[in-house]
Amino acid sequence: ADRYSFGELRVSHEQNLIFADVQLSDLCSLWQEVKELGFATPNVGLLTNIICCPGGDFCSLANAKSIPVAEAIQQRFDDLDYLHDIGEIDLNISGCMNACGHHHVGHIGILGVDKSGEEWYQIEVGGNQGEVRPGRGASLGKVIGPSFARAEVPDVIEKLIECYLARRDSDAERFIDVVHRIGVEAFKESVYGNADQRAAHRRGQLASA
Numbered sequence: 001a002d003r004y005s006f007g008e009l010r011v012s013h014e015q016n017l018i019f020a021d022v023q024l025s026d027l028c029s030l031w032q033e034v035k036e037l038g039f040a041t042p043n044v045g046l047l048t049n050i051i052c053c054p055g056g057d058f059c060s061l062a063n064a065k066s067i068p069v070a071e072a073i074q075q076r077f078d079d080l081d082y083l084h085d086i087g088e089i090d091l092n093i094s095g096c097m098n099a100c101g102h103h104h105v106g107h108i109g110i111l112g113v114d115k116s117g118e119e120w121y122q123i124e125v126g127g128n129q130g131e132v133r134p135g136r137g138a139s140l141g142k143v144i145g146p147s148f149a150r151a152e153v154p155d156v157i158e159k160l161i162e163c164y165l166a167r168r169d170s171d172a173e174r175f176i177d178v179v180h181r182i183g184v185e186a187f188k189e190s191v192y193g194n195a196d197q198r199a200a201h202r203r204g205q206l207a208s209a
Contacts, residue, residue, distance in 0.1 A: 001019060004019055004022050004023075004026050004029075004030045005019040005020050005021055005022050006020070006021055008020045008021070013051075014049065014051055015051055015052070016044065016049070017039065041080075042080070043080065043083055045088045045089075045090075046083045046084065046086065046087075046088070046089065047073075047077050047083055047086055047089050047091055047157075047161070048073065048074045048077055048078075048083060048091075050070045050073065050074070050091050050092070050093060051090070051091075051092040051093070051101050051102055051106070052066045052067060052069075052070040052092070052093040052101050053066050053093065053094050053095050053100040053101035054066065054067070054095070054100075055067055055068075055069075055093075055095035055112065056095055056112070056119070059095060059096075059100075061095075061096055061098055062095030062096050062112060063095060063096045063097075063112045063113050063114040063119070064095050064096075064112025064113065064114065064119035064120065064121065064150070065095065065112070065119060065150070066093045066094065066095040066101060066110075066112060068150065069093055069110060069112075069121065069150060069153050070093055072150075072153065072154045073091070073153070073154050073157055075154075076154040076157070076158060077157075077158075077161075085165075085171070086161060086164075086165070086175070087171065087172075087174055087175070088174050088175070089107050089108065089174065089175040089176070090105075090106045090107045090108070090127075090128070090129075090176075091106055091107065091108045091109075091110070091157070092104075092105065092106030092108075092109050092110070092127075093106075093109075093110040093111075093112075094109075094110070094111050094112065095112040096111075096112060097111070099111075102129070103124065103127075103141070104124065104127050104140045104141055105127040105128060105129040105138065105139075105140065105141070106124070106127050106141060107125065107126070107127065107128060107141075107174075107175050107176045107179070108123070108124070108125055108141075108157065108160060108175075109123070109124035109125070109127050109141040110122070110123060110124075110153065111124065113147055115147070119149075119150055120147040120148065120149060121147055121148050121149075121150060121152075121153050122143055122147040123143070123144050123145075123147075123148065123153075123156055123160075123191070124140075124141030124142055124143050124144065125141055125142060125144055125160065125179055125184055125187050126139060126140075126141050126142050126176070126179040126180070126184060127139060127140050127141030128176050136180060142184050144184060144187060144188045144191060144192075145188055145191065145192050146192075156191055159190045159191050160187055160190065160191065161175075162190065163186055163187050163190035163191075164178050164179075164187075167182060167186065
């Protein structure tokens with residue numbers, strides 16, 4: 001920042017770093033330096049560009065850890081070409097109902113919850129923080145069903161993505177557009193299966209609580 005942007009470094013609400021007022025002649029040099037530091041991944045607006053609160057690692061209010069969940073998802077989806085095939089998608093994670101990670105307005109939202117002293121994660125789909133298209137404004141995500149253990153979350157996200165890819169009309173139709181077009185039920189079934197399988201999942205949760 002001292003070298004390229006007059007000592008000014010900003011952090012966006014999407015948790016990306018912004019160098020202000022960089023001269024055009026310095027852009028290439030800046031890019032090369034941030035690339036060496038691992039900060040130049042071209043994934044803005046994609047699945048792994050996650051908004052994530054500090055969670056239980058750093059916040060005394062959190063019900064569950066957030067950062068390890070974000071890292072596990074990023075490790076699962078580490079193919080940049082595949083991320084671009086998936087397209088634009090917002091994934092937000094909050095460690096408690098204070099919602100510092102804005103999980104409720106993520107296309108996919110993850111909320112950490114406490115169950116008898118154990119960390120579980122509730123999944124929502126369909127949230128968005130602005131106008132998606134004319135006549136379709138901001139909305140809150142809908143919970144798809146019972147919560148999951150931390151180790152299960154990457155598998156759940158993968159199933160949601162597979163459901164989206166199988167049902168989109170074209171490469172141009174985004175995840176949030178498909179959710180609005182077909183509703184939540186198809187995504188719920190892709191994760192939990194049919195009604196009998198959902199009931200079995202719920203019984204398993206109650207048994208472990």
